[in-house]
Amino acid sequence: MYQKNPRKGLLPEIEANTPFQEKYLEAIHSGARQIKAGLQDVFHSLYLSGELAHRNAGETANLEFTLVSMRPLNPQEYAILNTIKWRIKESNQPIKQIRIDLVLLRDVLHLSHIFRWGFFLKHCTVCLEGENLAHRFGHFEVSWEVSKAMNIDFEVRFNELKQKFISSHKLETQLDVAEEMGKLLVKTSFSLVAHKEMRWEENLQGCADAFLIHYPKKELEMSRLFLLIQRKNVKKQAVIALFDTFYTWILFEMSKIEKKRG
Numbered sequence: 001m002y003q004k005n006p007r008k009g010l011l012p013e014i015e016a017n018t019p020f021q022e023k024y025l026e027a028i029h030s031g032a033r034q035i036k037a038g039l040q041d042v043f044h045s046l047y048l049s050g051e052l053a054h055r056n057a058g059e060t061a062n063l064e065f066t067l068v069s070m071r072p073l074n075p076q077e078y079a080i081l082n083t084i085k086w087r088i089k090e091s092n093q094p095i096k097q098i099r100i101d102l103v104l105l106r107d108v109l110h111l112s113h114i115f116r117w118g119f120f121l122k123h124c125t126v127c128l129e130g131e132n133l134a135h136r137f138g139h140f141e142v143s144w145e146v147s148k149a150m151n152i153d154f155e156v157r158f159n160e161l162k163q164k165f166i167s168s169h170k171l172e173t174q175l176d177v178a179e180e181m182g183k184l185l186v187k188t189s190f191s192l193v194a195h196k197e198m199r200w201e202e203n204l205q206g207c208a209d210a211f212l213i214h215y216p217k218k219e220l221e222m223s224r225l226f227l228l229i230q231r232k233n234v235k236k237q238a239v240i241a242l243f244d245t246f247y248t249w250i251l252f253e254m255s256k257i258e259k260k261r262g
Helices: 022-038 075-091 105-109 111-123 144-150 154-167 171-191 204-214 216-229 236-261
Strands: 043-049 061-069 095-104 125-130
Touching: 022 043, 022 061, 022 075, 022 095, 022 125, 061 105, 061 125, 075 095, 095 105, 095 171, 105 111, 111 125, 111 144, 144 236, 154 171, 154 236, 171 204, 171 216, 171 236, 204 216, 216 236
Parallel strands: 061 095
Antiparallel strands: 043 061, 043 125
16 A cells, blocks of 8 residues: 655655554554653654554554664563563464564665665554654665665575574464464565666565566475465475475575675
């Protein structure tokens, strides 16, 4: 759900004034209020991203916040944040997982991070509380530099999810992690071609369709990722093999693109 494109070649912002989906309103606004009140000494601003920001969530959804803080959180403040996450999860059944990413104000505003935080705040979030830092940035166009910056934590997230999947013995947890990993790999795949498509895509099917235009031989792997996203029960070893093979291929393609452009 984007605003009208400001100028040809430049990306629009997510529509900020349209109401969020009704079933998620309490989770979004209650979470924002609690975070601002509980961390008022360090709080600068709070943003919503993902399917809830785009108003296209299904029966359940992940609640994805980005908290910009004035300084690093201390242990007590981290405890407050974890308590807030627990409260939201316990009181709002449609919410599957709650993710609160932390970033320092000085990092957001540093010129070296403009393709990461400038692009993300401008085109991938809605400001819920505090000063909207998106107003400090102009509209971006998609480039390989943007894709690289948006994937800066890809390897860390992949390894965290893989270890969580391997160590889990509960089917429900395995399905949750496999779904999240599938989404991560589909979106990262799209980032390989975003600079060619000259657009940024959040919809998973849109990501896959654009990716397959440029990598049609990966249709089988993409279809298997969507089985995981649909929470199909696939043998654990087969899931791990898919994770590892596709992850390795993505890193190889990233390296190829970087060499060509370097």
